[in-house]
């Protein structure tokens with residue numbers, strides 16, 4: 001049976017740009033548009049020309065890509081003609097393949113927010129769609145507050161959608177603008193709409209305010225809609241939009257959808273979705289959500305010993321899809337409750353296959369247990385675990401010694417301002433060479449990190465691509481005897497991420513251990529000679 005085509009519309013660059021704390025530059029927008037095009041979405045809504053200089057310059061020239069570049073904007077203002085509305089004229093001039101208009105579809109909003117009549121709002125929808133079609137653009141209409149509007153006045157909400165459809169809009173998109181509609185309501189209402197407008201002309205735009213944006217999108221598909229709008233990593237205002245990074249693997253891997261629908265995302269692109277998702281986080285300077293479905297580092301992580309031995313024998317027993325399909329990895333966590341099979345599986349993952357009866361496995365397990373009792377957390381620090389295992393096997397060369405370090409924090413008056421300055425001095429011995437580095441940082445750990453990595457002599461070239469992406473501190477027990485655990489995440493020029501851990505009563509010492517593990521791990525991984 002031929003599969004039906006389902007379309008993906010991404011609004012990361014428009015609705016996603018409303019996310020608290022997100023500010024895209026033009027270069028960011030172009031980079032993200034490239035990622036979306038690589039992924040294979042059908043539409044990239046890139047912004048609102050005229051609303052700000054970045055969006056205006058994005059649409060000032062053709063941006064060639066496979067996806068249809070879409071400009072967002074308002075329908076003509078009430079009481080004006082289409083040609084006499086500067087906002088609409090600017091939108092029509094934008095270098096875009098498609099135009100997505102937003103219009104009110106809730107009678108209450110038409111009267112209160114727009115201060116106009118229901119008929120004038122319908123006329124504005126018709127005129128705007130007609131004007132954009134005359135310009136040769138594909139047209140979409142976002143029906144704002146559609147579900148709330150439908151509940152209040154179904155005839156009027158439908159009339160707004162129908163006005164755009166009758167005028168020739170390619171898509172009528174039903175928006176759950178406030179994000180509070182529940183899946184069964186979405187399914188019912190979309191079902192009603194699809195009796196009037198063919199489903200292959202209907203889209204869904206869901207927000208995540210009850211954490212059901214993904215479920216609402218699927219509810220709409222079940223009821224007949226054939227376009228899903230969403231964003232990468234669920235970026236968006238308040239609680240975000242429907243997360244395409246969760247929706248795409250479900251569409252591709254779950255037979256209920258995969259057998260019935262075809263999307264423009266190839267199997268190869270699906271296998272890069274982890275990288276694309278994390279690439280966006282990197283661009284936003286955020287640590288990826290480890291628990292994100294499909295793409296999170298914990299998405300295929302198993303902890304207890306009895307599960308681990310089963311998962312090695314038959315992965316399907318504990319995994320709903322194969323992690324490789326989305327470019328993720330199976331991970332077996334090593335922890336104090338873990339059995340021998342966890343350690344063995346983890347050793348195998350890092351390429352150190354030992355016989356299960358090898359006494360070194362017992363030694364490693366004992367060592368992990370003892371260290372975890374003292375506060376180390378190896379399941380959160382894969383690289384530190386790997387170093388521990390490799391050290392036991394004599395596989396970590398002796399690269400350098402830190403003979404001593406000194407960190408100082410000074411507060412002083414600078415002109416009329418009180419400033420705090422941190423400085424670190426590190427003395428390193430590489431072979432017979434002694435190196436002293438000094439660095440200032442925004443805090444003592446930053447200063448120590450900068451000084452440590454400033455000059456590693458003959459090893460310096462191996463660590464130039466090393467950067468720290470996350471630093472987390474946890475106090476393990478209260479009071480003055482508290483023990484501090486530091487977890488550091490690092491990355492390098494290959495895009496690999498790794499985590500290291502340090503534990504001490506002293507936060508600088510704990511940080512030092514984690515920093516050292518990160519550097520040594522990078523040297524081992526790069527094959528630096530002893």
Ligand SMILES: [Zn+2]
Nearest residue numbers: 015177205207
């Ligand atoms: Zn929205």
